[in-house]
Amino acid sequence: MHLTIVNPNTTASMTRTIGEAARAVAAAGTVIEAVNPDSGPASIEGYYDEVWSIPGMLEEMRARPASDAFVIACFDDTGLDAARSLMAVPVVGIGEAAMHMATLLATKFTVVTTLAVSVPALEHNVHKYGFAHRCARVRACEVPVLELEDPTSDARARISAEIARAKNEDRAEAIVLGCAGMADLAAALSAEHGMPVIDGVAAAVKLAESLHALGLKTSKAGGYAPPRPKAYRGRFASAGVSTDG
Structure with missing residues (x-):
């Protein structure tokens, strides 16, 4: 499987550490891709940082439609519900x-x-x-x-x-x-x-692998239904483009 781990902050050195930790526990057939956005806070410490980290994190996920699952590598589970609404494949928060x-x-x-x-x-x-x-x-x-x-x-x-x-x-x-x-x-x-x-990180990798092995995906029957098409303006104009993951 292809598992994408998204560090919602912009610190690439931390992303590398997260990727190494994930690869250390991943199954032999799991390809780990660890990424972070280019825009947003260098670290997430509290509610304010969290809000500004979510748009970049979601863009990283939208750019990888071939991923079999995603892990959000912030213990706050930053943007987890929004990510599950956006993607059909499993999205696991490390918290x-x-x-x-x-x-x-x-x-x-x-x-x-x-x-x-x-x-x-x-x-x-x-x-x-x-x-x-x-x-x-x-x-x-x-x-x-x-x-x-x-x-x-x-x-x-x-x-x-x-x-x-x-x-x-x-x-x-x-x-x-x-x-x-x-x-x-x-x-x-x-x-x-x-x-x-x-x-x-390790816990989320193993849970994501298990969900993929069981052939399970995120329910779209209720709260995690795909976002409805509508206009988004300004800097977030691209967020209005719907996707089924």
Whole structure:
């Protein structure tokens, strides 16, 4: 299968890290293409960044009609519902995927994300996905997203310290890493803390592969029906062109 992973921010180095993490777990027959838009924020930290990242992300998806599935590589699941409306093939968000995986491994999990500004959006998603009774807490380790790209930063140590607090204070039995930029840390942190530490990129890849193998596609019977043809003006004029994915 051809699986396209879209990093909604514009930081190409992060996209490369995400692509490497995806290829490390992908099945032998899965071709991974990791891309990011040319326009939008360098990182997604809160509601404002999220809005401006969605148009570029959707354009990247529209440009790849031959893809068998898509993964949105932002833990906020940026634009996930819009993407599912646009595409017929499966679209998996790394946040939802990681939470699903956590519920298969533990009775309670904690999300460890980057900055406190992202916590309300992630708490909203926890409730939206029906995991409020399984998620002990959404924590922020106060590491800006782009610091995850800096090998001289103490980002890993701060993430690890927050995991230790989650284990002790939340009684978490599993940890969900709340940023795609943390994708390469999961295995080492799991070994360090003696508990499952789940990377959403890896979880989303395996779920996307499973949906494709089962021949399943996004339902178009209701909320994810294709957008109705209508005029879009100005800079978003091209968004009015309907597609069935």
